Amino acid sequence: MIAGSRRAARLRRVGFWALGWVGLGVALLAWQVAAAVDHSPLIPTFTSTLAALWHMLASSFVPSELVPSMIRLVIGFVVSAVIGVVVGLFTGYYRVVRDWTTAVFDFSRSLPTPLLIPVALVLFGLGGTMVVVVIASAAIWPVLINTSNATAALDPTLVDTARCLGLRGPFLLAKVILPAVSPKIFAGLRVAISVSLAVLVVAEILGGSSGIGYFISSAQQSFQITDSYAGVLVLCLLGWIADSVFLFVERRLLVWQRGIVGGGHG
Template sequence: MTTVGLAGGTGAPGGRVGRVASRLTGPAASRSALGLTGLLAAFAVWQWTSLLVHNPIYPSATSALSDIGTMFTGGNLASVVGVSLVRLGLGFGLSGLLGVGLGLLLGYSRTARDYLSSVVDFLRSIPFPLVLPLLVLLAGLGTSTVVMLVVLTALWPVLVTTADAAASVDPLVHDVVRACKLSRARAFRRVLVPAILPEILAGLRVAVGVSLAALVIAEMIGSSNGIGYFIVNAESSYDSRATFAGVVVLGGIGWLADTAFLAVERRALRGRPS
């Protein structure tokens, strides 16, 4: 959310840096300038506290970053991240497809809602990481188990926001669909999905974060590779530098995923009143 909060544009709480930057190059540039400033400040705090603590368990920012560099070039971190990204993409993609699909069904069909809403409420209150050992027994260690857990966890925010938004679409929209004699396929493509696109995207954005958390949990227990396994493995061998490297890389993945998602969202909502 920070990015959005800071994106306040030319107006209010941008702060002096923001105002100067926006005067120079416009709001988009000011946004990234602010983002960069924030990141640098965070690293500065890290660096400073690590010097204060002065304990090898808590490496400094600079050493952690250089560790990451060497682990990427010399070690296996690149392939570790690659494996996780594929799983994240699969898990998030499937949650999105299933969540939007089921959400549209539940939101736009009264009958489906009557039948399924209790089932959905039942299932979505289960903390699925608890059943991870069962998934491992079922599907073994590896990608399928990890992706399953990601889907079982990240599906719900998408499904619920989509269904809620669809169910509360203005009745007039349905009247217009009928008055324009739209076929069902055309109605969904041109009207019923676009009408709730902002909510669908909000649900998907929550799912990005949830997917990442579920991915790491799944990989810690249900896998023998990936970034989650990398971190837990580093921890169990008391390798605090590798642990920190893994955590920082994980944060980086989250930041990248959210930034990429925001770009997609902006593009998808282009040409709408803000």
């Protein structure tokens, strides 16, 4: 009986999963048909975009555009994650620090991040460093705010009990505080990854000399529209892969939190 219902549940899950891919297929087919009917040079068909993508992968696109972008993305994201978590823990744990920083942090995270690109251009010139700095300063906020809020909302009994049992300093942090706030940190990191990807592209369009953003924009300027679309497709896949890896790691690390995290909001 139980085995039967479990099998039914699995079948249903597989069915939903399959429907998801059917939905994607329908959308791609709609793109193909619309572009083929419209015949506009500005909207290539899905198949010709795929062909352009295939061509790009065979050329120097991967080493000279994709790899630099990935390196910038990873460095910027890791820097923002580390600083965000450390500062967030600090401001969340100490009320005084939080009170003093709230207004400044509120303002900084409300600032539309693309506005920082001109400043980074002045400070670091064209190129990779500028892109990394912009990514880090944009992606830090969701991590910092989530970590800080979660740490501030920790049950005092939890921390006090651990203290009474003799846990101090780094042990208290590693064994009690971090596990308790990690679901929120993960939620913040997941937002930060998509922020990083978005900012990467604009920064590279405005001031890159290589990278996917640079590629998309220079393809557009030289009227290689199909290549532009193929670049966007690459980003689409990158975002999807990053998001999937994230969900996978989150589920592995936070098994005990299942049901609380991973609800698709934000």
